[in-house]
Amino acid sequence: MENKANEKKKITVAIAGLGSRGFHAYATLCLNFPDDIEVVAAAEPDPEHMRLFREKYDLPDDRCYETAEEMLKEDRLADAMFICTLDRMHFRQAVAALEKGYDLLLEKPISTNPEECKIIAEKANQLGRKVLVCHVLRYTVFYQTLKKIIDSGEIGDVMSIQAMERVCYWHQAHSFVRGNWRNSDTTSSMILQKCCHDMDIYLWLAGKRCEAVSSFGSLSYFCPAYAPAGATERCSESCSEYETCVYNPHKYYGNLLKGGKVYWPLDVVITEPSEEKLREALKTGPYGKCVFLNDNNVVDHQVVNLLLEGGATVNFTMAAFTATPGRTMNIMGTKGNIEASMDDNSIDVCLFGKEKRHIDVTQLTDDFFGHGGGDGRMISSLVRYFRDGVLDASVTTVDRSVESHYVAMAAEESRLRGGETVRMDEYVQKIGG
Numbered sequence: 232m233e234n235k236a237n238e239k240k241k242i243t244v245a246i247a248g249l250g251s252r253g254f255h256a257y258a259t260l261c262l263n264f265p266d267d268i269e270v271v272a273a274a275e276p277d278p279e280h281m282r283l284f285r286e287k288y289d290l291p292d293d294r295c296y297e298t299a300e301e302m303l304k305e306d307r308l309a310d311a312m313f314i315c316t317l318d319r320m321h322f323r324q325a326v327a328a329l330e331k332g333y334d335l336l337l338e339k340p341i342s343t344n345p346e347e348c349k350i351i352a353e354k355a356n357q358l359g360r361k362v363l364v365c366h367v368l369r370y371t372v373f374y375q376t377l378k379k380i381i382d383s384g385e386i387g388d389v390m391s392i393q394a395m396e397r398v399c400y401w402h403q404a405h406s407f408v409r410g411n412w413r414n415s416d417t418t419s420s421m422i423l424q425k426c427c428h429d430m431d432i433y434l435w436l437a438g439k440r441c442e443a444v445s446s447f448g449s450l451s452y453f454c455p456a457y458a459p460a461g462a463t464e465r466c467s468e469s470c471s472e473y474e475t476c477v478y479n480p481h482k483y484y485g486n487l488l489k490g491g492k493v494y495w496p497l498d499v500v501i502t503e504p505s506e507e508k509l510r511e512a513l514k515t516g517p518y519g520k521c522v523f524l525n526d527n528n529v530v531d532h533q534v535v536n537l538l539l540e541g542g543a544t545v546n547f548t549m550a551a552f553t554a555t556p557g558r559t560m561n562i563m564g565t566k567g568n569i570e571a572s573m574d575d576n577s578i579d580v581c582l583f584g585k586e587k588r589h590i591d592v593t594q595l596t597d598d599f600f601g602h603g604g605g606d607g608r609m610i611s612s613l614v615r616y617f618r619d620g621v622l623d624a625s626v627t628t629v630d631r632s633v634e635s636h637y638v639a640m641a642a643e644e645s646r647l648r649g650g651e652t653v654r655m656d657e658y659v660q661k662i663g664g
């Protein structure tokens with residue numbers, strides 16, 4: 232009897248989009264919390280994705296839908312909807328889901344358009360729905376440790392942050408030259424889609440709002456000017472660099488397959504690990520294209536400067552041209568600075584006039600699955616927020632997420648205007664905020 236009274240209700244979830252995020256990340260992670268969260272419905276147009284999903288999750292036929300739109304015609308099927316479709320679908324699906332009464336786990340970007348971001352935030356607030364935008368980095372032990380150190384006041388007031396996102400040559404080629412996010416006309420700008428996480432995280436770490444933004448950047452390398460002699464639209468042996476090109480997809484994905492690395496990014500190219508499927512995918516699909524002769528238009532390097540309230544500054548660089556992926560940062564305060572590297576799980580606290588203190592994040596956690604452990608920790612924070620109404624320190628409300636989206640969009644506006652400064656109050660006023 233007593234146990235029953237203490238039992239907490241499970242959060243039920245309907246997932247829109249069973250791709251990398253909806254299926255392989257979030258649905259899989261929900262299985263780690265069997266008493267707290269359960270997937271009860273899903274929508275996905277790709278029959279292969281749906282078939283594989285149903286092999287793993289025992290969903291009845293009448294809870295599987297071909298599209299999110301179809302699923303949203305039904306009365307509310309669950310407590311929450313996870314919106315994990317592609318960037319330009321989020322807005323309409325999110326509005327419909329809020330109106331149906333769902334709380335939302337909403338993949339970033341909220342929308343590719345600032346007015347629509349504003350509408351989502353307003354609607355969620357009006358209807359009293361919870362919306363958690365997938366700023367997964369906030370939930371990692373790495374960033375939470377940084378936040379605690381900064382909030383303790385140990386390094387004094389934050390005056391300047393220098394940060395870098397090393398996208399890495401192969402990730403750029405996979406996602407931003409050949410993949411879903413290669414062309415901003417069909418998705419969104421690089422700074423929004425890839426780096427809205429960074430805009431969010433540095434505003435959160437500094438605990439300050441952004442007053443002005445400027446940015447430069449371009450697509451300089453992954454374009455015809457750098458195509459080797461004889462390059463063909465699809466990677467082929469007639470290209471002079473076929474044997475040596477690091478972007479040769481037959482070699483890159485082929486080696487992943489041979490090495491048994493059948494998870495991301497290979498699982499985006501082929502749903503089942505077989506040489507024949509890979510050959511076919513590279514012959515007909517987007518991942519077999521030459522990286523220099525494609526329809527990509529998103530930048531391969533960009534710098535963004537932020538002026539924060541009180542005069543603090545952030546200088547952020549994203550670049551494709553790195554051998555390994557990762558994020559590094561130097562957070563400089565009035566009493567000391569923090570030098571940190573997410574991929575090395577290393578945090579050095581350097582107080583002025585004192586010995587450096589090294590923190591090895593691998594000593595604090597052993598869960599680094601999915602964005603440094605952020606994906607899974609976000610799901611457990613979601614349960615606490617949606618079910619128990621507890622807002623963990625790292626949870627970002629939709630209003631805060633919208634703000635960092637505006638900063639990313641303003642950075643893109645500045646870049647397109649040759650680096651002109653965009654003042655955030657004017658930007659927000661322009662969109663009726």
Ligand SMILES: NC(=O)c1ccc[n+]([C@@H]2O[C@H](COP(=O)([O-])OP(=O)(O)OC[C@H]3O[C@@H](n4cnc5c(N)ncnc54)[C@H](O)[C@@H]3O)[C@@H](O)[C@H]2O)c1
Pocket residue numbers: 247248249250251252253274275276277280297298299300315316317318320338339340365366367411424499602
């Ligand atoms: N938070 C993060 O760190 C992070 C990381 C990667 C991607 N993302 C974002 O997550 C979203 C999904 O990315 P992904 O990598 O999973 O892409 P994906 O292409 O692997 O998955 C999207 C899925 O949506 C399905 N779909 C298309 N139309 C649909 C519809 N009408 N209804 C339901 N499903 C539909 C597609 O068939 C596909 O399976 C994107 O917006 C992306 O920007 C976020």
